[in-house]
Amino acid sequence: MPNSAQPRELPARLLTDPEMIHACRARDFSRVFRLVKKQAGIYPSMIARLCDLTPSRVGEVIAGQRQLLHMDVIERISDGLRIPGHMLGLARRPWETPTALVVTEREPPQASGPESPSPATLPGPDVDSILALTSRTDPAPSTLQALQSSIEDYWRRDDQHGGETLRPAVVGQLRYVVGLLGESTSTSLRRGLYGVAAELARLTGWTYFDARQFSQARAYFTESLQLAKEIEDRPFMANVLACMSLQATYQDKAADALALANAAQDATRAGAGSTPRVLSMLAMREAFAHAALGSRTDTHKAISEAHRQFEHVGASDPDPAWAFYFDEPKLIVDTGIAHGRLGDAATAEPLITEAMRREYSSNQRGRAFHAFWLARTQLQLGKLDQACHTATEALDSASAVASERLTGHLREFYEQLATYRQEPVALAFEARLREVLPP
Template identity: 65%
Template sequence: MPNPSHIPELPARLLADPEMITACRDRDFSKIFTLVRRAGLYPYLIAQRTGLTPSRVGEVISKKRKLRDMQVIERVSDGLRVPGHMLGLARRPWEAPAAGSPAAKPEAVVPASSLHTVQPVSAIPGTDLDSILTAATGPRLSPSTLRALHSSIEDYWRRDDEHGGEVLRPAVVGQLRYVVDLIKEASEGAYRDSLFGIAAELARLTGWIYFDARQYSQARTYFAESLQLAKAINDRPFMANVLACMSLQATYEDKLADAVALSTAAQDTAREHGATPRVMSMLSMREAFAHASMSSHGARLAAHASLAEAHRQFERISPEDPDPAWVTYFDEPKLIVDTGIAHGRLGEAQVAEPLIADALQREDARNQRGRAFHAFWLATTQLQRGNVDQACSTATLSLETASSVGSERVMGHLRDFQSQLAPYSQQPEAVAFRTRLRAALQ
């Protein structure tokens, strides 16, 4: 594949064409590949630039196949020189601003000290929402403004649970940039502190969306930014929440020592501020996940100790506790299913299976990604117990649910499940699941 730095850019007129903008927003690669012909990029050149085979390019154009894999989408962005924000991606490495322009500074996480002096957050990628957001002139901050912003974050999280966050990313990043602009307009006081808190929540949500898409480098950037925004107002519990997210990501990246260290730091940070039992329970569960992914005897003991602490803290929860909004999701079904998953990670399938099955029956049906994720773990524990038919049936349920949610993380788990089926690859149930998974990934 050619070096992106040596690839000519598409004509500005083509990139500004409403058809192209809509096709990129919808990730309609059939339309995109058709439109770039105007720039002389015919299928064989598209294939050469993007690392796809000519036959696959032809199948995309004829709508026989779709492109969903984020790495492939990034290759298309780089190979065709479609700006990242048009496809809902972060700014691509080749999108260097003109030398000497204000945006020419390297992308980096902004130190908390600079936030106090109201510098723009240069790490935030561009988005086509800019034209909409800049139409707001002279925003007047009020309690209703803050309530509206918090309400939008709640709605983003709900839609993320139901549909996945990939399609939300441009809107969330756009709102983050908007709130940072509001911070520049706000005077010192409660409104300004509240805006820092809202910006921290939006940065964490953006990090979570990238994490769920398994784009870990971008996720780390936004999690770090969220930490700095929360540190600017000394919101220690929220900093602990972000550290817990980073611990979970480190677990996925198999950086298990880092995962344990981050979860421990999260608990220490929260404890310093007198965090509620629900917060401490959630953080202890994250530590349990990290230990449970290790193989040593000491890690197994530590995982059981963290699980016991999570349950002990949960039993201390009172309706009068001033729980922050971001931890209210950690209810009894979530405690149960996470306990089951931790036992599953430890290979204790006999304990794990009934816990996960019970939680699946009780959890909110609207949380599509969560249900797909938990069904995968139920299938894994059933397979560990030798129930191949039942495991494949449950994994198929997970796949059907995941198909309606844009979550590369869940699809990655299902690919792992297919690998676990290798000893049973000739059994009809395993063959049927493999066929369904292949069709879903096309």
């Protein structure tokens, strides 16, 4: 018969109850069904629908008049009641891994289908283009201020929710600014517009990087470099190269990451405007690259340089707006992550813990990233309970942010739990995970 009921997750307290664990191990379904009824409120009639059994058969099992021995029936019970496979001596069931943790190709398809028609109440794109021709004038200084304010708002929203839904607006504004560049006659305004366009291109590249669409990210980062080069903004070019270096570490291209980090540092040395904060950030990018290469000595040297530069940061420094994110908590957490990449969990754990205590709570994605790094280091140190607790606390923030990169960190922690999945605390984490990221 078809299973018309929708399976629901059993509460973590039931899956970790010693009596439930023992009953599942013995395949004592009389006890299993009674516990499911008592602790999860799933009555025999619902058990029958969920597990594709007849109500009379379920009643006989509960009364101890019948045993369930056939493997296909046991599999239906596992799937219908969402009992993890290993508890019943089965292989891991497909539903145990949330769809969000399955690795999928994120690059966009090369060929795109026809665009969906616009709602009838909106003008078509050709009308928009005609109206734009009649409304454009030489931009005023206030235009630059409005655009810069928009960029700051975009970054705040990206930190809180991810860039997936933000990207169309950013790309549209980028193209608008490029159009203004063709019409501006003021030399000072053109320089400002080039700077805004470079920032918008970098932000677009960042949203693609965060979505693990690496080819698109590289294209926009390259466009950002070209725009910044038009006005010889060397510090900003270094910033873009630092982004590309970080992306290379995610693509397991450690040698490329180091080359890009070194190029970023060269760019700052070639021009004016570098500050201790910028130099500290770039040294930390170099540390990440060395850590990805497994070079302990060079990683420690780059970390020391990052801290040395940061000691000279002053309130009156002419730091560019894009550099202020690199504050002391960020320096500390990145130091911890660099040690974590080297496998030095004992050094990494207290650093990441201290940084998370001090960092802003509004950056949901950043806090979730750092929490998963902390959980990984705690797991490496054998602190299973703490690791699962840390990761569980991060799940709410992770679920509120559209970030494939964040999902990748969650996936890495989830895979590290493989050898502990029969432990009650790991079972509780996985149950919570399936609630937050349902298949």
